[in-house]
Amino acid sequence: MSELSHKDWIGKAATIRFRDKAFIDGKFVAARSGRTFASINPATGETLAEVASCGEEDIDLAVASARRAFASGAWSRATPGHRKDVLLRLAQLLRENLHELALLESLDMGKLVTDAATVDVPGSAGIFQWYAEAIDKIYDEIAPSGAGDLVLVRREPLGVVGAVVPWNFPLDMATWKCAPALAAGNSVVLKPAEQSPFSALRLAELAMEAGLPAGVLNVVPGLGETAGQALGRHMDVDCLAFTGSTAVGKMFLQYSGQSNMKQVWLETGGKSPNLVFADCGNLDAAADMAAFGIFFNQGEVCSANSRLLVQRSVKDQMVEKLVARAAATQPGDPLDPASKMGAMVDARHTANVMRFVETGKKTARLVAGGEQVTVNGRGSFVQPTIFDNVSPNDSIARDEIFGPVLSVIAFDDEDEAVRIANDSVYGLAASLWTDSLSRAHRIAGRLHAGTVSVNTVDALSPMTPFGGFKQSGFGRDLSLHALDKYTALKTTWIKY
Template identity: 45%
Template sequence: MALPKIKFTQLFIDGQFVDAVSGKTFETIDPRNGEVIAKIAEGDKDDIDLAVKAARHAFDNGPWPRFPPSERRRMMLKFADLIDQNMEELAALDSLDAGKLYSLGKLVEIPNAAEKLRYYAGAADKIHGSTLKMSGQLHGYTLREPIGVVGLIIPWNFPSQMFTMKVGPALAAGCTMVVKPAEQTPLSALFLAHLAKLASLPDGVLNVVTGYGHSAGAAVSSHMDIDKVSFTGSTEVGRLVMQAAAATNLKPVTLELGGKSPFIIFDDVDIDKVADLAWRAITYNKANPIPIFGEICVAGTRVFVQEGIYDAFVVKLLEKVESWVVGDPFDPNVHQGPQVDEKQYNKILSYIEIGKKEGATLLTGGKPAANKGYYIEPTIFTDVTDDMTIAKEEIFGPVMSLMKFKSVEEAIKRGNATKYGLAAGVMTNDLNIANTVSRSIRAGIVWINCYFAFSDTLPYGGYKMSGFGRDMGMESLESYLQTKSVAMPIHNSPWL
């Protein structure tokens, strides 16, 4: 197919595409070959100031928070329709910028991005408070009001979906916003800003500032006129975001951070089916049909297999690897595209070397999969112990750690032996085991006999160092609202 023409490379502030104040640009790189795709405006603190000023004016004086909710819903639905109408171009931009499979983008990710807007558009006119019967001849009620200007910092692994996942509830609530996409994947965010303009969102409601995390992202976190920050990314950066928010105006923060999810397989399952599911649990995001290989926070990278079926499971897993095709994400026959950039590529390879040095057995993979570009072979380690680095740290790439266990109690203990708590998978046909383990694992989402079962209605977020707050579901909408209580005396009340 013909690669998309890059149409938007400037910042989007107050309804217009503009250069960075400094005039600086940075290069966004094609992970298939390491070549430059385009030069993008490099926003920093001065540009964030301008974007926040526009968002603040749009919130304090503009129509968006004051629109009838049905009008917000109408514009959000138009925005979603425009995403559908430009599905192929958006999918191609994410493939070109992030190495994601083009076929997967068209079939799943871009349609899901549009559906997230529709989900929250449907909630825009259903935000309401409560009427309260107070003591002492007083009448009370609550108002649910938008929190204000929000900063949305999104990662590179799901550029379009993460954009609408955060923008959707903020728009429905009546907030205005500044979006800072990952520096690795700015192209689709800028294109989506263009579509928001076509959908008639008022100027200043949605602003997109591209740039680096240490400059533009830090300016969002610490800005006095931003009322809330939602961040998805690493635990290390999440800690910095939280510190910056606390050090300035104590703005609330939603953090969806790293993970090291256990995928626990009991010996009463169908090995063929579960081996396929386990493979998807590590390959989802850059693989076909719906499985950037391991580049998702909830990837089931710690696979615990009950000892009775362990050897047979390994055989089935290797069969999956043998038919796996790594290559150009625009090729429909490819299962796995490249990692997002050179930094991530080198990081993954370094973890593989650490795994070998610490005594894990390299069952398959472990090497670059092409002479150019950021391709890595799918990698499986056996003989992994819980204290090994590859079992403790988030690798964010195609590396699976296989481990044996004996009992339910051992599986729970080892599954929880991590600083993270984002997700978990439990594979069993025993209802008692399923209930026991799902209630005992400390994670924000537990999938039983499935994995990556996402839905716009299902809240998503973590325990422990995987963060707090929730994306998706109505819980996400609530985080962009605040409650105001109003009290008044009833006629002839002694309060008069």
């Protein structure tokens, strides 16, 4: 992507078209109420478009469309080879529209356009390709039985899947839900976050171009308390997959109990620890990745390594290295390839992050950042911020901030490190740095987290399951295990 300059990206942004309607039954349609909400560029404060704000009536229409499409069998009973071809074509269309999709991500929620173009969009294409290629390689089972009995165990798609996704990785999170759900033969009603609807709407349009039948993928932009709640309570949704805050995840569990007992799969909050032991032979690499683990995507990452636990004998060295890296990672125009950090998603979230920062200034030692800033006099930006001498009981060490705010905590031995790391309501991810193979296995086994990265941070791929323990949710995105969420096992017992 290095061939595109700041001027190039600005020029492309000036020509971009925003899809501002809901996508239901293969067509763009306004909300039945006529209501809209403003989608704002957080880097400039400018309104990008007024987007259809879907309500209960629109959700009903989208779910009915999804159900008709599912019952028709045009997708749900299509051959594995056909579903594979369509999703492979969709992966290719994502790659062909890379610049447009990267700009939609950047303009909508403030992330660096170069990150969107080199990580987010290629990642989404890769995941659609991965699930497409898995479709015709997953076999059903024959259970052991006696003579004269044949017992078949088959995976069947659930039906209508509701997917509610966050604003921090709009296209990626939509892909994490849609790719396995569609690969399994389901229909999907996708509600993107109101802060970032554009790439999801474009995804649905491209899916139709790839050959997905009308009604199989519907996108309903809207507010959580209206569109999200209506989807969660809907009596004809078979499964609800959600990524977002723990508080909202608990609401979806309630909605399920209040409606049709739909399956609910949650990937929620995190406060991931990153443990650095004194026997780490490359503190520079550990510092590089610790900075990446909290400053990438402005810290707006559910698995961000927001707690840095460092063995006391090397703690001051690590802090010094991190302060230097923070100084080199200042916010800039998201469309400038030279920028190291983008904008926060909106002014409200920026204010919330700054409340945590102000609290931290009262209880810990601020060693880097700590200020809200503007770029070219505009926008919602926060400096990369580091607090040293943080108590494990401080708010900044316990609560999910979802911003570029790092808490450094010292420890003396393995037991103390593990105790601090596990003392959290969350259990999404963890990292540890050591040159001892024995310690790596020993500590990884004791950390209560869905993914433990050793001598790196936040490692993931389409081949590996992603999800958490405790109040970070349950169920797994990515890998073949994600298909478990979107299929049901059916036993057929034949006597002959």
